[in-house]
Amino acid sequence: MAGKSTGPPVVVTLPEDIDFTNSDDAALSLLGARDTPGLTIADMTATMFCDSMGMRMLMVASDRIAAAGSTLRVVISPVGTVAHMMSILGLRHLLLLHHTVQDAITAHAASQLTAADNAQPPS
Numbered sequence: 001m002a003g004k005s006t007g008p009p010v011v012v013t014l015p016e017d018i019d020f021t022n023s024d025d026a027a028l029s030l031l032g033a034r035d036t037p038g039l040t041i042a043d044m045t046a047t048m049f050c051d052s053m054g055m056r057m058l059m060v061a062s063d064r065i066a067a068a069g070s071t072l073r074v075v076i077s078p079v080g081t082v083a084h085m086m087s088i089l090g091l092r093h094l095l096l097l098h099h100t101v102q103d104a105i106t107a108h109a110a111s112q113l114t115a116a117d118n119a120q121p122p123s
Contacts, residue, residue: 009039009105014047018054026054030061030072037069039108041101044076055089062095071111072096073104 010033014026033040042058044050058074065072073096076082086092098104 007034007036007038009041009108010034011041011043011101013043016046017049018044018047018057019049019051020053023051023053023057027057027061031064034065034068034070038071039105040065040070040072041104042072042074043101044074044082045100047076047082048080050082050085055085055091058091058095071108073098073108075099075101075104 012029012033014029015022018026030040030042042061058072062072062074075098076086078099086095086097091097096104096107098107
């Protein structure tokens with residue numbers, strides 16, 4: 001799920017409500033945010049409502065971003081309907097979730113270091 005970073009993180013702020021009327025636009029925003037592999041952050045801290053189409057959009061976007069050699073990390077408020085819905089649907093186990101953009105950046109940097117360490121041949 002982790003892609004190799006080649007540029008600075010790109011933060012995409014998603015709308016307050018994500019549903020069937022705008023989930024395609026949100027997906028396009030995420031998928032079009034990078035032209036090189038790296039970290040894309042979906043900032044949903046201002047998102048108060050996200051229906052099943054929005055949740056599906058996040059899963060599809062995550063898969064497509066990973067297929068392109070990048071990583072999607074999702075930032076949500078730790079409380080509220082979005083966090084509750086993700087917990088009920090089990091998305092906490094399928095998406096890389098964080099509570100702040102800085103947490104997402106730090107976790108990604110740590111995962112890149114771990115991946116680089118694991119790629120080193122043993123001495």
